[in-house]
Amino acid sequence: MARVLLRNGRLICPFTGVDRTADVLVEDGRIAAVGHGGGIVTENAEVLDLAGKIISPGFVDLHTHLREPGEEHKETIATAVEAALAGGFTTVCAMPNTQPALDSRITIETVARRSEGLGVRVLPIGAITVGRRGEQLAPLGSMAAAGAVAFSDDGSPVSDAGLMRRALEYSRPMGLPIVTHAEELALSAGGSMHEGAVSARLGVRGIPAAAEEVMVRRDVALAEMTGGRLHVAHVSTVGAVDAIREAKRRGVAVTAEATPHHLALTDEWVAGWEDLDGDGRPPTALGERAYDTSTKVNPPLRSRDHVEAVIEGVRDGTIDAIATDHAPHSPLEKECEYGCGAFGISGLETALGLAMTLVGRGAATLPRLVALLTSEPARAFGLPPQGVREGARAELVVFDPEREWVVDPSRMASRGRNTPLDGHRLRGRVLLTIAGERVWRSPELEAR
Amino acid sequence: MTQTTRTLARALLDVDALGAEGIEEVLEEAGQMRGEDGRPVRSRELAGQIVANLFYEASTRTRVSFEIAARNLGAEVVNVQPSGSSITKGESLVDTVRTLESLGADAIVIRHSEAGAPYLVSRHFDGAVVNAGDGLHAHPTQALLDLLTMRDRFGELRGLRVAIVGDVSHSRVARSTTIGLVLLGAHVRLCGPRTLLPPDGWLEYLPRSERGGGAVQTTSLAEALEGAQVVMALRMQRERQTGGLLPGLREFVRDYGLDREKLSRLAPGAVVMHPGPVNEGVELAPELIVAKDSLIGRQVANGVFVRMAVLRMLLGGERG
Numbered sequence: 001m002a003r004v005l006l007r008n009g010r011l012i013c014p015f016t017g018v019d020r021t022a023d024v025l026v027e028d029g030r031i032a033a034v035g036h037g038g039g040i041v042t043e044n045a046e047v048l049d050l051a052g053k054i055i056s057p058g059f060v061d062l063h064t065h066l067r068e069p070g071e072e073h074k075e076t077i078a079t080a081v082e083a084a085l086a087g088g089f090t091t092v093c094a095m096p097n098t099q100p101a102l103d104s105r106i107t108i109e110t111v112a113r114r115s116e117g118l119g120v121r122v123l124p125i126g127a128i129t130v131g132r133r134g135e136q137l138a139p140l141g142s143m144a145a146a147g148a149v150a151f152s153d154d155g156s157p158v159s160d161a162g163l164m165r166r167a168l169e170y171s172r173p174m175g176l177p178i179v180t181h182a183e184e185l186a187l188s189a190g191g192s193m194h195e196g197a198v199s200a201r202l203g204v205r206g207i208p209a210a211a212e213e214v215m216v217r218r219d220v221a222l223a224e225m226t227g228g229r230l231h232v233a234h235v236s237t238v239g240a241v242d243a244i245r246e247a248k249r250r251g252v253a254v255t256a257e258a259t260p261h262h263l264a265l266t267d268e269w270v271a272g273w274e275d276l277d278g279d280g281r282p283p284t285a286l287g288e289r290a291y292d293t294s295t296k297v298n299p300p301l302r303s304r305d306h307v308e309a310v311i312e313g314v315r316d317g318t319i320d321a322i323a324t325d326h327a328p329h330s331p332l333e334k335e336c337e338y339g340c341g342a343f344g345i346s347g348l349e350t351a352l353g354l355a356m357t358l359v360g361r362g363a364a365t366l367p368r369l370v371a372l373l374t375s376e377p378a379r380a381f382g383l384p385p386q387g388v389r390e391g392a393r394a395e396l397v398v399f400d401p402e403r404e405w406v407v408d409p410s411r412m413a414s415r416g417r418n419t420p421l422d423g424h425r426l427r428g429r430v431l432l433t434i435a436g437e438r439v440w441r442s443p444e445l446e447a448r
Numbered sequence: 449m450t451q452t453t454r455t456l457a458r459a460l461l462d463v464d465a466l467g468a469e470g471i472e473e474v475l476e477e478a479g480q481m482r483g484e485d486g487r488p489v490r491s492r493e494l495a496g497q498i499v500a501n502l503f504y505e506a507s508t509r510t511r512v513s514f515e516i517a518a519r520n521l522g523a524e525v526v527n528v529q530p531s532g533s534s535i536t537k538g539e540s541l542v543d544t545v546r547t548l549e550s551l552g553a554d555a556i557v558i559r560h561s562e563a564g565a566p567y568l569v570s571r572h573f574d575g576a577v578v579n580a581g582d583g584l585h586a587h588p589t590q591a592l593l594d595l596l597t598m599r600d601r602f603g604e605l606r607g608l609r610v611a612i613v614g615d616v617s618h619s620r621v622a623r624s625t626t627i628g629l630v631l632l633g634a635h636v637r638l639c640g641p642r643t644l645l646p647p648d649g650w651l652e653y654l655p656r657s658e659r660g661g662g663a664v665q666t667t668s669l670a671e672a673l674e675g676a677q678v679v680m681a682l683r684m685q686r687e688r689q690t691g692g693l694l695p696g697l698r699e700f701v702r703d704y705g706l707d708r709e710k711l712s713r714l715a716p717g718a719v720v721m722h723p724g725p726v727n728e729g730v731e732l733a734p735e736l737i738v739a740k741d742s743l744i745g746r747q748v749a750n751g752v753f754v755r756m757a758v759l760r761m762l763l764g765g766e767r768g
Contacts, residue, residue, distance in 0.1 A: 195647075196647060196649060197646075197650040197652055197653055198653060200617070200646030200647055200649070200650035200653075201646075201650045201653040201654075202585055203563040203582070203583050203585030203586065204563050204564070204584075204585070271653070284464065284655045284656060285464040285465040285467075285655065286461075286464060286465070286567075290567050291563065291565075291567045291568065335540070335568075336540055336541060336542070337564060337568060338562060338563060338564045339562040339563070339583070340562065
């Protein structure tokens with residue numbers, strides 16, 4: 001890459017507190033200059049006129065399933081990186097539920113090594129317990145030394161409260177968060193969707209909201225007792241939001257994330273009643289896509305009252321960050337009966353479009369939304385700030401907040417095409433992502 | 449083209465998509481399938497067509513009913529009963545359906561333990577699909593035969609008071625029959641212990657009735673039965689007890705098992721129904737099963753007429 005001049009965009013950088021029209025000159029993977037709009041004059045650079053577009057630090061995803069090692073038919077580190085770039089992400093935190101699980105120094109190093117040179121920073125999360133079996137603490141110290149940025153048994157809860165307590169205690173001096181996948185299995189077992197009116201109508205076994213809330217409350221109590229750092233993954237319920245809000249008020253070291261799909265979609269989607277805007281369409285017969293497993297995700301898409309509570313949690317700061325829980329699957333795991341389908345949505349590439357619905361409904365300003373995707377997740381995990389500053393490594397995204405586009409899974413970069421948004425119109429499109437030497441351009445940008 | 453013909457041109461997945469008029473169309477057709485002598489009118493109308501009964505759950509009654517219905521119309525019937533092990537071995541439903549399509553099946557009648565399985569089938573199969581029961585979700589031909597049976601007795605269903613009693617939560621029959629009744633303007637009371645009733649909110653997702661129909665839920669049997677013209681008992685699965693949903697069957701029988709004394713609250717001329725097979729002495733006292741106000745035998749007979757009507761509408765000449 002030679003030189004690219006991003007001219008006249010609206011630079012929103014929550015790390016540096018900047019929100020103004022600016023030029024950014026990128027040279028050989030570094031930010032060579034940041035100037036006032038139209039202020040940088042240079043030769044031998046590709047010039048992109050970005051009036052009306054946003055220039056922001058690259059997005060940071062706290063919750064990505066890379067599937068490598070072990071499930072490369074679903075996704076590889078390389079394809080996940082392409083999906084990340086297409087979604088505007090320049091940092092992804094890799095969940096350890098691979099095969100084998102990332103539960104040792106060696107496996108953490110393997111992921112780190114395989115990710116080198118791909119542009120996007122891939123930061124491994126270590127398992128809390130050996131093999132994610134919930135029986136014995138994994139070597140958290142060795143993994144931290146090898147570069148793990150957090151610990152989680154994501155995909156499964158740590159059901160043993162005593163073990164969770166020790167994990168929070170033991171990790172405390174390392175300053176790394178324990179990420180809880182909050183699910184009480186005694187309540188959720190056998191369920192495939194949110195338990196409520198829609199699951200009753202569909203005859204699908206439900207996962208009650210309380211399965212999340214009781215576990216969040218348990219873990220908050222353990223974090224409070226131990227002084228450990230707790231991060232709550234994919235918050236989806238009224239009760240969990242309340243529990244985290246109360247805990248923060250008491251000064252407990254807890255942070256939380258919500259996914260774009262839990263902020264924008266409801267359990268009505270499982271019945272094929274797709275209604276992004278939420279203006280009540282009368283439920284009559286089931287929709288065309290009833291029982292489509294692309295809506296099957298854990299935690300499940302919740303009912304509207306829960307969605308509203310999570311949005312309120314984002315609005316008032318109870319929820320710190322937006323994280324994708326990108327969970328790619330192959331048709332093998334998804335083209336089946338609803339109850340048999342794998343949980344998960346391929347989410348990196350639709351994250352911005354779904355998250356932009358927060359702006360559309362007035363729950364977040366554009367700068368706040370950018371913060372939820374950049375500085376806030378970085379702060380939650382204690383990652384080094386990556387502001388748009390002269391001399392820094394170029395980690396940038398350019399997006400058009402107004403641009404509408406239609407989701408076409410066949411054109412996704414991820415190997416996982418499992419999205420319920422097939423054919424849906426989203427507003428907010430990533431046009432350009434720069435991750436060091438790596439430059440990703442959207443087809444729209446190429447066509448200009 | 450109306451919603452009805454469009455829906456029945458491809459599949460019968462549940463009664464909701466039929467709407468009130470569509471349901472009546474099927475019931476009319478089912479009436480045509482019943483001769484003056486009360487026996488099925490046999491024909492060769494579907495000669496040369498292949499109906500595949502794909503039953504992932506054992507169900508002799510429903511399968512035989514479909515088989516007789518198809519044969520009465522001259523169709524060939526193949527019974528595919530995948531063993532549980534072939535499912536776990538990874539022969540997916542989609543594989544099986546594609547195979548049946550390649551083998552020339554014109555219709556698939558599917559029974560499956562997973563809700564929504566027929567919707568998956570209809571997305572991967574070019575022929576006709578009939579839902580013969582999917583998990584806890586729907587059993588549309590059972591609903592249609594229930595409606596036909598009630599209509600035979602009461603004529604108009606608008607305003608009819610129907611109590612459905614027992615394990616509502618785990619009953620696809622309760623769901624489909626309730627939807628059909630509501631669409632046709634009946635008043636349904638769903639009744640059972642709280643752990644066997646769906647959350648009340650599910651009633652909000654029933655189709656809107658243009659005929660004043662509606663449904664409510666109650667744990668009080670007395671309330672449900674008071675003045676009802678039809679009481680339908682649901683089959684009580686014994687594993688509910690072990691699943692921790694009930695303290696025991698004895699308590700269920702005491703509170704919800706139907707007997708003569710409890711039925712004294714019904715309206716004069718009321719009838720007893722049950723989708724079968726009955727657990728005698730659990731949801732129904734034995735004497736009620738063969739009593740003269742029991743329509744259980746009629747339900748079984750009507751099943752054949754309804755299934756003939758459905759197959760004929762899906763596969764018959766006027767199709768497309």
